[in-house]
Amino acid sequence: MGFKEEIQSGTFVVTAEVGPPKGTDLSEMKHHIEGLKDKVTALNVTDNQSAVMRVCTLAIAQVMMDMGLEPIYQMTCRDRNRLGLQSDLLGASVLGIKNVLSLTGDHPVLGDHKDAKPVFDIESVGLLEVISGLNEGHDMAGLELQGKTDFFAGAIVTPEANPLEPQLAKFEKKVKAGAKFFQTQAVYDMPKFMKFMDYAKQFDVPIMAGILLLKSAGMAKYLNKFVAGVSVPQELIDELAPYKGEDALKKGIEIAGRQIAELKSICAGVHVMAIGAEDKVPDILAAAGL
Amino acid sequence: MIVAEPKTLDEIKAMVDSYDRVLMVGCGTCVEVCLTGGERAVNLTATALRLSRKVDGRDIEVGEQTVIRQCDFEYLDEVKDADKYQAIVSLACGVGIQGMARKFPNMPVLPGVNTTFMGFNEEYGYYTEMCKGCGECVLDKTGGICPVARCAKSLLNGPCGGTNNGKCEIDSSRDCGWVLIYNKMNAMGQVDKFKEINSPKNHQKANNLRYMDLRK
Numbered sequence: 001m002g003f004k005e006e007i008q009s010g011t012f013v014v015t016a017e018v019g020p021p022k023g024t025d026l027s028e029m030k031h032h033i034e035g036l037k038d039k040v041t042a043l044n045v046t047d048n049q050s051a052v053m054r055v056c057t058l059a060i061a062q063v064m065m066d067m068g069l070e071p072i073y074q075m076t077c078r079d080r081n082r083l084g085l086q087s088d089l090l091g092a093s094v095l096g097i098k099n100v101l102s103l104t105g106d107h108p109v110l111g112d113h114k115d116a117k118p119v120f121d122i123e124s125v126g127l128l129e130v131i132s133g134l135n136e137g138h139d140m141a142g143l144e145l146q147g148k149t150d151f152f153a154g155a156i157v158t159p160e161a162n163p164l165e166p167q168l169a170k171f172e173k174k175v176k177a178g179a180k181f182f183q184t185q186a187v188y189d190m191p192k193f194m195k196f197m198d199y200a201k202q203f204d205v206p207i208m209a210g211i212l213l214l215k216s217a218g219m220a221k222y223l224n225k226f227v228a229g230v231s232v233p234q235e236l237i238d239e240l241a242p243y244k245g246e247d248a249l250k251k252g253i254e255i256a257g258r259q260i261a262e263l264k265s266i267c268a269g270v271h272v273m274a275i276g277a278e279d280k281v282p283d284i285l286a287a288a289g290l
Numbered sequence: 291m292i293v294a295e296p297k298t299l300d301e302i303k304a305m306v307d308s309y310d311r312v313l314m315v316g317c318g319t320c321v322e323v324c325l326t327g328g329e330r331a332v333n334l335t336a337t338a339l340r341l342s343r344k345v346d347g348r349d350i351e352v353g354e355q356t357v358i359r360q361c362d363f364e365y366l367d368e369v370k371d372a373d374k375y376q377a378i379v380s381l382a383c384g385v386g387i388q389g390m391a392r393k394f395p396n397m398p399v400l401p402g403v404n405t406t407f408m409g410f411n412e413e414y415g416y417y418t419e420m421c422k423g424c425g426e427c428v429l430d431k432t433g434g435i436c437p438v439a440r441c442a443k444s445l446l447n448g449p450c451g452g453t454n455n456g457k458c459e460i461d462s463s464r465d466c467g468w469v470l471i472y473n474k475m476n477a478m479g480q481v482d483k484f485k486e487i488n489s490p491k492n493h494q495k496a497n498n499l500r501y502m503d504l505r506k
Contacts, residue, residue: 078443082490104450107442107460118443122490125447129487140490158451166472169485170448177487185451228454 003042003070003099004152007181007206013269014290015072015183015208016281017044018064020055026063032278033067039282042070042099044183044271048079051111058088061097072154073097076105081121082130082140089134093149101154101183102127102174125173128153132178155179157207158229159187159196167229168199175203183271186212186223188232190262197266206268211259213274213284214252217241253280257287264288292320292383293417294327294403299338305400306339306350306377313375314339314402315390316356317382324417326403327381329356335381335402351375360386366393407439425495431488433474438491440467446488448472 007013016039018032036043043064047057061071073092080088092100104123108116122130130140137148155174161167171182182200187193187209200207212230214220217240220232236255243251260270274281306312314336322328336352343350353375357365360382366389372378377398380387384405391399407419422439428446429436438444442460449468452459456469475484 104443104445106452109460110452120443120445121493123443123445123447123450125487126490156451161451161453162455163469163472165476166449166453166469166484167451169472169481172485173447173487176485228452228459 016272019046020060022054044072047074047076051106072099074101076103078105099152128177154181158185161229182207184210185229186210208269208271211272216248256284260288293409294321294405309376311351311375313353314379317360317386319359435471
């Protein structure tokens with residue numbers, strides 16, 4: 001069963017992600033992918049993540065498929081206008097990519113080419129409409145395609161955003177525009193997340209909770225200070241605080257596993273982000289009893 | 291109004307390095323309000339340039355004039371004695387600088403400012419960008435707050451995930467335009483309207499080489 005079939009059947013789905021490298025040496029990334037085989041249903045491939053220039057998503061998605069893993073093709077609207085986006089989507093379809101995650105993308109000033117022209121010709125909502133159109137057999141200009149796509153489109157949502165209401169309104173637009181699944185920004189505050197799930201269930205679209213591995217108390221504080229829409233509760237910071245290095249990482253794995261176990265009955269699956277510690281994902285899943 | 295920032299003295303010095311007689315011309319409309327291009331700015335900039343060149347041991351003569359607007363030949367006609375100088379430094383917006391360059395086709399016309407945006411005068415000395423001149427106004431759909439100018443990504447369908455405590459992901463001192471829009475539309479009872487999907491922009495309306503012709 002592929003990602004779409006699994007999530008639509010109500011199975012608890014686990015996805016993770018890999019970031020393409022900056023440069024042509026794929027050995028480390030391939031090692032990570034190899035380690036995730038048989039552990040996850042699909043793997044997100046990020047798209048110039050954090051506005052840092054890296055190998056293009058399409059190429060890495062192909063490498064991943066060659067290695068026997070199903071990609072979730074992340075597409076941001078920062079670097080390509082509507083011609084580029086649609087053309088790459090057709091390319092993705094031709095390569096056999098099934099899942100697309102629509103994102104607006106971080107602004108270039110947050111990345112490593114700060115002087116770049118930000119494109120944002122369309123954004124996450126517009127891109128979902130474009131994908132729906134390509135699936136129906138026409139492009140953004142309304143012109144008929146010679147062969148349509150069959151994408152399973154998804155989007156993201158930030159359940160702990162502050163303020164939350166405008167994000168929820170946008171979430172509803174994404175559902176309307178054709179999002180068939182959601183992966184959330186990292187969630188740590190379970191009561192807050194449950195409140196979000198209570199609201200979201202009226203839309204009947206599977207939601208996968210984002211699990212971001214905490215590697216230290218310092219990282220947790222950094223997330224709270226600098227990363228939008230992420231709030232690590234003080235008790236988690238206190239739990240990590242006595243540990244350093246490898247021991248802190250172990251504690252982080254334990255926390256992530258515990259969170260996943262808690263989420264199992266609440267949402268459709270989890271999306272595990274280990275950021276550089278992808279080889280720890282199997283440990284996290286083991287800690288979760290999966 | 292149009293807002294511009296002064297170029298640094300070093301930049302201006304580098305532009306006029308090969309001259310010893312330049313005319314500095316201010317513009318008395320938009321850029322005067324933002325203290326960049328009026329009579330006072332011309333006087334300050336010209337004085338600084340003269341002093342600095344004197345220190346370098348290479349005196350420069352800097353003529354000073356200010357006209358009402360540089361974006362109109364009617365006012366550019368008031369520029370006097372330009373032929374006594376080797377170059378003109380214009381302290382007008384980019385439109386005015388080019389007007390000056392057309393008025394004096396055989397003279398180098400140099401920019402003394404960097405033109406930045408169309409802005410609102412929030413308080414004395416503080417201006418914020420409000421309009422991008424996109425040619426397809428959406429203010430009716432967004433509570434009178436422009437997402438094209440006031441969202442860092444010019445998004446049309448709500449805030450990105452980077453908005454944090456109502457501030458923008460690229461500058462935590464600036465409000466997220468989409469949070470402002472939500473709050474305004476919420477206060478007006480227009481949340482349902484907020485949830486309507488806005489179509490992508492027609493960028494043909496903002497292509498270069500735009501003009502308006504009322505002569506017909």
